[in-house]
Amino acid sequence: xxxxxxxxxxxxxxxxxxxxxxxxxxxxxxxxxxxxxxxxxxxxxxxxxxxxxxxxxxxxxxxxxxxxxxxxxxxxxxxxxxxxxxxxxxxxxxxxxxxxxxxxxxxxxxxxxxxxxxxxxxxxxxxxxxxxxxxxxxxxxxxxxxxxxxxxxxxxxxxxxxxxxxxxxxxxxxxxxxxxxxxxxxxxxxxxxxxxxxxxxxxxxxxxxxxx
Amino acid sequence: xxxxxxxxxxxxxxxxxxxxxxxxxxxxxxxxxxxxxxxxxxxxxxxxxxxxxxxxxxxxxxxxxxxxxxxxxxxxxxxxxxxxxxxxxxx
Numbered sequence: 001x002x003x004x005x006x007x008x009x010x011x012x013x014x015x016x017x018x019x020x021x022x023x024x025x026x027x028x029x030x031x032x033x034x035x036x037x038x039x040x041x042x043x044x045x046x047x048x049x050x051x052x053x054x055x056x057x058x059x060x061x062x063x064x065x066x067x068x069x070x071x072x073x074x075x076x077x078x079x080x081x082x083x084x085x086x087x088x089x090x091x092x093x094x095x096x097x098x099x100x101x102x103x104x105x106x107x108x109x110x111x112x113x114x115x116x117x118x119x120x121x122x123x124x125x126x127x128x129x130x131x132x133x134x135x136x137x138x139x140x141x142x143x144x145x146x147x148x149x150x151x152x153x154x155x156x157x158x159x160x161x162x163x164x165x166x167x168x169x170x171x172x173x174x175x176x177x178x179x180x181x182x183x184x185x186x187x188x189x190x191x192x193x194x195x196x197x198x199x200x201x202x203x204x205x206x207x208x209x210x211x212x
Numbered sequence: 213x214x215x216x217x218x219x220x221x222x223x224x225x226x227x228x229x230x231x232x233x234x235x236x237x238x239x240x241x242x243x244x245x246x247x248x249x250x251x252x253x254x255x256x257x258x259x260x261x262x263x264x265x266x267x268x269x270x271x272x273x274x275x276x277x278x279x280x281x282x283x284x285x286x287x288x289x290x291x292x293x294x295x296x297x298x299x300x301x302x303x
Contacts, residue, residue: 005295012295110221114216181301202286
């Protein structure tokens, strides 16, 4: 068993695990913020002067955010399920790790990636779109905060848009970052899938598996 | 092991598992196969002489041959190379 392969495998397993956990965390955060803002928007607690149709539109938007957050958590949990088994075994395994055990883990991760390849592509797209949307929302919050400063005397009402901006910008940046890393992960594994296809040709030819 | 595996990955799993004699049920359970495909794979590997059968009364077991060792080694080497050659992913 090659040490470099094991080291690479270990780094990758831990990095991907951390990335999925980060996704679950931000998905849960998006859910919580979605619910909180949805209630606030519909009940008009943030400002009674906002007209009802606008509150309904805002409420619907945040309901979608909640739904996306919920989906995000479920999807990430499904991906996580595929790697936690391998990670648990890896942590239990004493070194030196036998080559066959390492190969078995690689095969399992490969199968997990094949199974979730499409989902990961969607996640990358949603991360980019969602991240962009949250960034725009954050910028709008800042503009709202600046324009409110002169008219509103209540300090909390002045601070609120900036607090919302901070939250939205954080989620936006986290989403974009998550999308970037997911895309990096996906490219790495796509290259491996290509490599596996080439390897299969070698296996066929060398061992005569292509002959009837 | 579940998920989408290639034929060669399944062959590898069967051959590694059968390093010690295994029953048909044991193999399909461990390798997460249904009876029909499991039977097809075992027949194929037996025909290619990567597996051989041992009959003990009514009980039939499958065991990997020396030729399977060659396949297992090559497969392991090719898959471990994936983490040697390709620039890996890290946060």
